[in-house]
Each structure stands twice: as structure tokens, then as C-alpha cells.
Amino acid sequence: MSPVLGVTSNYKRQIRFVDTLAIVILNYNGQPFLAKFLPTVLANTDGHPVYVADGASTDESVSFVRANFPEVRLIELPYNDGYAGGYNMALERVRTQYGGATYYVLPNSDIEVTPGWLSPVLTLLKNNPKIAACQPKIRSYDQRELLEHAGAAGGFVDWLGYIFCRGRVFATFETDHGQYDDSRQVFWATGACLFMRADVFHQTGGFDSSFFAHMEEIDWCWRIQRLGYEVWACGQSTVFHVGGGTLHKSNPKKTYLNYRNSLFMLYKNWPADGWLWPKILLRLVLDGLSSLLFLKVGEWSDVGAILQAHFAFYKRLPILHQERKRLQQQQTTEVKLFPRSIVWQYFAEGKKTFKEIYGV
Incomplete structure (x- = not known):
């Protein structure tokens, strides 16, 4: 049986897709x-x-x-x-x-x-x-x-x-x-x-x-x-x-979008288990620590981009909250994330490859 879908109101069910x-x-x-x-x-x-x-x-x-x-x-x-x-x-x-x-x-x-x-x-x-x-x-x-x-x-x-x-x-x-x-x-x-x-x-x-x-x-x-x-x-x-064809990895806008959108995604989709805000606060700390890596090499604009990303996240919280409620109402299946911190695994435990981290 096909999974139940959350259908947007403007989707026309009578559309027939060709087999291609x-x-x-x-x-x-x-x-x-x-x-x-x-x-x-x-x-x-x-x-x-x-x-x-x-x-x-x-x-x-x-x-x-x-x-x-x-x-x-x-x-x-x-x-x-x-x-x-x-x-x-x-x-x-x-x-x-x-x-x-x-x-x-x-x-x-x-x-x-x-x-x-x-x-x-x-x-x-x-x-x-x-x-x-x-x-x-x-x-x-x-x-x-x-x-x-x-x-x-x-x-x-x-x-x-x-x-x-x-x-x-x-x-x-x-x-x-x-x-x-x-x-x-x-x-x-x-x-x-x-x-x-x-x-x-x-x-x-x-x-x-x-x-x-x-x-x-x-x-x-x-x-x-x-x-x-x-x-x-x-x-x-x-x-x-090639990578970075439209927005090169050295562009602070890329840093901004990656940090901001990661928070958007986490807030919208995190399970309703009561642990969302502790994780958001921990992310704030870890994102702050990551900015020290940019400071170390003199990339001040990237540090500013991380700060802007967090402010943009907080500004959008009312909309994200509505999205979160809507997605929870539609959900039919629990989704499992990797249960440990990839940051800790990589930087503290020195596990550098997927096999070392995931075990398979």
C-alpha cells in the first residue's frame, strides 16, 4: 500500500503522469x-x-x-x-x-x-x-x-x-x-x-x-x-x-545559508519528544565554536555569516512553528537520525570515515 501523503491544496489529482x-x-x-x-x-x-x-x-x-x-x-x-x-x-x-x-x-x-x-x-x-x-x-x-x-x-x-x-x-x-x-x-x-x-x-x-x-x-x-x-x-x-558552480564554498553567503537552513530543517522536522530546545541551544554553542575555526584563518565574514544565520532563524520562528505543527499532523512514520554527535565522533574520537563512524 502506498504511504499516505500530505497533499497541497493546489495539487490536481486528475493529472496523469506519462511513464518517462x-x-x-x-x-x-x-x-x-x-x-x-x-x-x-x-x-x-x-x-x-x-x-x-x-x-x-x-x-x-x-x-x-x-x-x-x-x-x-x-x-x-x-x-x-x-x-x-x-x-x-x-x-x-x-x-x-x-x-x-x-x-x-x-x-x-x-x-x-x-x-x-x-x-x-x-x-x-x-x-x-x-x-x-x-x-x-x-x-x-x-x-x-x-x-x-x-x-x-x-x-x-x-x-x-x-x-x-x-x-x-x-x-x-x-x-x-x-x-x-x-x-x-x-x-x-x-x-x-x-x-x-x-x-x-x-x-x-x-x-x-x-x-x-x-x-x-x-x-x-x-x-x-x-x-x-x-x-x-x-x-x-x-x-x-565540479561543485560551487553558482555559489563558491569560499562565499560567506554559502556559510550563512548552510547554518541557517540547518536550523530551519532541524526545528521543522525534529520529533515531538520535548528535546528540541535543548538541542537548539547546544547547536548555538557548537556553531559558536565552529566560528573559531573561521577566526583562526582570518575569515571574519564567515563568522558574521554564522551570527546572521542564527538571527534569521530566530526571526522566522513563528513561521517555522506553524510548519512544524502542520508536518506533525501529516506524519505517518517515525524517522531515525544517527544517534550520536558526528562532531564529537570526528573531532574528539578521531573517526574520519563513514565505516569508522557508522560501523557499516
Whole structure:
């Protein structure tokens, strides 16, 4: 039996999805990446349509795609609303204007796909209707034997809302020697190359657009698991990711979004067990300690970004509280987080790899 869904009021149940996949690439001022990576995507579509959804770029992205890739379905969005809002608009257009799809895959514009990247993931999705989100293995484009920062081989969340991956824990990146070639259930699948069931995406209201960018896919994965769905990583599919194509890791805005959105996600989704505020206060302390690492290397703007992130979280608490109540009313399944602190495991106990931390 399919899990019960929290259905948004504007979702039209009579929409009938065709049995296919839509490959949808969100772009903002990424014309060089489109020139470099879009040909590889088009060479490995297995006959599925490719969309480029442009978020009001100010470079030559739109004219470039129109002139060089007439087979691409170009969606011009009215403004740049980040990853979350941009994909919400784009996938609604795919659904209403192009007839929709059974599955979506959302590769970043700086993703290099490989031959056969689609088939293993689609097979996994088709064989298990409870899987609503999935990712391939993500390796670094520049250091091709290393698993990459944005998702690696599938992600997890610890009891304080900090994230880590199979193959990447904080600044430790494992060499890929086949240790993650299996397919298994994980907590979150990366937005760098996210496969999803289209009906689940639309029925759950898509991404939380208030996130703008970063962790919106983790928040969505958490929400769909609360409705009884599963998230998986497929080790038989591999793509390569440049990373930081739109917002470089050195940009303080990235620090701000990561810290703020982590708190948004934790507050919205944490179980109703009475321990929420003690965890929030502990996060405040740990986030403050992490700012000392930025101070150590003279990155004062990142320290300011962490402070701004906390103030933004407190300012949004009334809205987050309403979201929390709504999600609790819809929940059908308890979701388990990693029961220990990844910060303590990594920095105090010196456990640097997923196997050392998770045991499998």
C-alpha cells in the first residue's frame, strides 16, 4: 500500500503522469558550464527529454541554449529564486505545460554524467515504489578518484542536525575504490543529482522555497520519510561534480545559508519528544565554536555569516512553528537520525570515515 501523503491544496489529482523521465537542469548565469557539460548529458539521455530552466540569467545562457541545442526544452523563469524556488517553478511548468513525467532527475549544470548513468537508478525506483528519492555516486570532477563534497555516496543527519555522507565526513574525502558500489537506504540524497518520483514531489509541495539554496533537498528527504517513503543511494551509477558552480564554498553567503537552513530543517522536522530546545541551544554553542575555526584563518565574514544565520532563524520562528505543527499532523512514520554527535565522533574520537563512524 502506498504511504499516505500530505497533499497541497493546489495539487490536481486528475493529472496523469506519462511513464518517462524528465532531465531538468536549473541554470543561473552558468553558460560556461552548459557549454561544457550539456553535450555530455544530451549524449546520454536514453531517449528522455532534457529541459534547461533558466532563472533570469544576466549572461548569454538563454540565447546560447536556443542557438546551440534546439533539442533542449527551454523554460525561462521570471526571476532567480534559488535552487528551491527555481525547481519548484520549473517542475510545475514541466508538469502543466509538457505533460509531466513519472520521474525527475535534477543534475546541476556542473555535473558530468557517464554512459549508463540513468538505467540503474530508474531500475531501482521502478522495482521499489516506496523509494521516492535516489542519487548516484558523486565523484569529484577535478580529483576524479575522490568522492565529492555534495553528497558523495548518500547522506545522513546526526541528532543535532549536522550532516555527513558515505565517503565524505567534514573535510575528509575518501578515494572511491568500490566500497560504496552497493545500493542502500540513506537519510538524504544530494540535490547535485537528485532523482525523485514526480507525484511525491508535487503532492508534498516540493522544496521549501524559504531555504533558497542548500539543504532544501535534505529537508524534503526528511519530510517524505515522515510520510513513509524511503531515500536511497545507487552505487551502480556515477557522475562527476565540479561543485560551487553558482555559489563558491569560499562565499560567506554559502556559510550563512548552510547554518541557517540547518536550523530551519532541524526545528521543522525534529520529533515531538520535548528535546528540541535543548538541542537548539547546544547547536548555538557548537556553531559558536565552529566560528573559531573561521577566526583562526582570518575569515571574519564567515563568522558574521554564522551570527546572521542564527538571527534569521530566530526571526522566522513563528513561521517555522506553524510548519512544524502542520508536518506533525501529516506524519505517518517515525524517522531515525544517527544517534550520536558526528562532531564529537570526528573531532574528539578521531573517526574520519563513514565505516569508522557508522560501523557499516
